[in-house]
Amino acid sequence: MNHIKSLFIQGFKKFQNFKINFNEHVNILVGENAAGKSTILEAIKLVLNQEYKHSDKSALKDLFNQENIKNFEKNPSKETLPKISIELEFNLDPSSKYAKDYYGEDNVDKRVRKEGYGIYFECSYDEDLDLEAEQSISEKKIPLEYYTLKWKTFGGQPYQTTKHPLNFIFINTSERSSGSIFNYYNKTLFISRYDELDKIRSKNAFRQKLEEIFKELNLKPLSENREFAIDTRKVTLENVLYILENSIPLENQGSGMESLIKTQIALDKTNNLNLILLEEPENHLSPSSLDKMLSEIITNKENSQIIITTHSNTIASRLDLRRVIWINNDQTYSLDNIDEKVAAYFMKLPSNSFLELLLSNKLFLVEGASEYLLLPRFYKQITGEDFASSGISIISCNGLTYKYYLEIIKHTKKQVAVITDNDEDEDRILESNEFNQKSNNQRIFMPKSVEDWTFEVALYNIEQNKQTLSQIIKLKQGCAYKYRKKELPPLLGKMLNDKVETSYSILQSQTDMALPEYIKDAIEWLAK
Secondary structure (H helix, E strand, C coil), rough: CCCCEEEEEEECCCCCEEEEEEEEEEEECCCCCCCHHHHHHHHHHHHHHCCCCCCHHHHHHEEEEEHHHHHHHHCCCCCCCCCEEEEEEEECCCCCCCCHEEEEEECCCCCCCCCCEEEEEEECCCCCCCCHHHHHHHHCCCCCHHHHHEEECCCCCEHHHHCCCCCEEEEEEEEEEEEEEEHHHHHHHHHHHHHCHHHHHHHHHHHHHHHHHHHCCCCCCHHHHHCCCCCCCCCCCHHHCCCEEECCEEECHHHHHHHHHHHHHHHCCCHHCCEEEEEEECCCCCCCHHHHHHHHHHHCCCCCEEEEEEECCHHHCCCCHEEEEEEEEEEEEEECCHHHHHHHHHHHCCCHHHHHHHHHEEEEECHHHHHHHHHHHHHHHHCCHHHHHHHHEEECCCCHHHHHHHHHHHHCCCCEEEEECCCCHHHHHHHHHHHHHHCCCEEEEEECCHHCCCHHHHHCCHHHHHHHHHHHHCCCCCEEEEECEEEEHHHHHHHHHHHHHHHHHHHHHCCHHHHHHCHHHHHHHCCC
């Protein structure tokens, strides 16, 4: 299947030097805000659509990398003027139309010079245009009017959009589409859906009918030698097309439905689209509509290459974590080496915090609701800082599923402290000790004694806490508690049977507690 193999960027927006490899089918780009996810899609569009080719040169100042601009201003010269290079490498069927025009070794990435299919774009200062630009350079001004934009194939030929290597479409759900964007969408579908002969016939027939209709109006001449006529260059068939869904124009369907229908149409294999770019498809979609969209993508993902930017845990997990590409500090990290069982676990999980795990600086993984509620309070008690100012996140994993989360990040340098119970199992204590000996960045913290087998018990067993807890937690007179078939003191029984309620009472009291050693160790380790 024809698709993009890689993208290489130099000096474009936030990227000075950046390379990303793509999967043949689904690619899920994740990262913090301003990580460059949208810039990647924009770079692809710039190359394939020859964007800015006819724009005023003043538009270039927003495209240059800011660090390159600063470097020029520190040392103004022709050599330090900012420039942009973008390279798209394709995997094309050699027998496909125009494929031979894109084959060669004339690529912009001089680090790896090899034969292949592709297009490269360069935006750079042209010394041959005018010597007067030297005055601007000496004044630390970028002479934008003396820049040239070039698109060439790896075969060394000028790139022409009429001989495009891929049929592609861009769907941006972050903003409600304007008329011009709808026109682009409709025109793209028209171009990709029909072969050249059908398009020529329909466009010619439309032009002829338009001229005939105008003649039938019988408008009086303006004068002896002057009369109105139709400018058929402006009123072309593809410029007046729009799409109806149940007799309602697509742009009148509402933001969420608009995004869903657009995606469904784009994924239809009869539209012959090789590449679909989706910008944050979760925007404006209800959970049920998002499920429909994901089902469409999963069902039809073999028909096209799909590149998605998202902040949605649901999208990242449902479409398979192994297709995720994490953008972080101008580097890419593919998750394609994740175990299939781990990917399947997150795919089936109705709600998860996968992206929070991936994007956080430091992280606590906790076993249950009690730790989740109280740990931020305990952290501030020990360090004087809160989670937000310390760059720390917390995820509740519900039991031993923290192992799936650790599997995802075990190859990163991310600091993760797991707080879990030993459940009266000496083997679990030994296993955690062995894990900690082998891992520098991820640690497991649990009570060292089976007598403190869970969080509430460890908190209760500290003698100085019992009076404080008895004042905070309200007990019903004569109420007896059992937990795991054990008779328990009323206070402990209440803590174990009503974990959320009692934890919330402790939190609301704003009372400092004596903390179990393993909780203190975890906080102090992650706070370093």
